[in-house]
Amino acid sequence: MQQVLAKEGKAVHMVAVNDSYAAGAQGNFVAKAAFPLFQDTTETTAWTLHGGGKDDIIIYGKDGKLAVFLPYSGPVSTHMATPEGWANVKGAIEKVWAKP
């Protein structure tokens, strides 16, 4: 998606934070993405700091302020393997990107 957006002239950063209990499976993650992958730890608890859970997607504006929080089980499908979820996330990103 990041590449698709870039081709459309919408440069965004994408990162993922791997669950602190999934560090042993990092290799599988690396093969699926090209963007920064952070390993959460039980000391840092980045997931908790974000206030989210597994598969939640959080979009921050250019100013570093949260613009959209998309919980995985929320009303908006964010299942990236489905066209609908993919389109929903892309659309949400585009809206934030369009903001000054």
Add this chain to the structure above:
Amino acid sequence: MRKIRRLQPHRERAAAAAWLALAVGCGNPSPQLAKDAVTQADTAAQAETSGPQAETSDVNNDAAQADEGQADSPIPDTAQGDAPQFDAAQSETAQPDTAGVDAAEGDAVAGDVAAAEVAQDTADAAAPDTVACTGPTCVGAPFPTWQLVDFQPKSPGFQKSYGLSTFLGKVTVVGLYAAT
């Protein structure tokens, strides 16, 4: 007519109680007691619901109602047959009671509405229009402050520990995933 029927039960109950006491010989009842009981019931009803203005308007309505005829009203007949002693008093007060209650019901509703408005105003004054969202998932929340190791070999920050502040200036999408 409907209004009169609505009020009648409390009067009938009061009269019936007094006359029942007379019939079974409890205490020292008398016709005057029955009349007093009805009067007390009326007074209580009026105290709960009516005001002087309502009574006045009822008195004014008496003449009009008399002109229209009260043959369809069961109240005078019933009262006269059952308890002639307080019939006069009843005929004097039944209609004021009715209107009094109606007016008072309106007052009560208006009072409830006024009280509700006051309560709402109080609540509005005490609480802001919108509840402030201050958590990390709220719109406007800043990047959380964390520093983690980037384990993506393709990333410029591979094996470095850094945080989201690095990405300021561009829209940043953070996914919380669990590698499997």
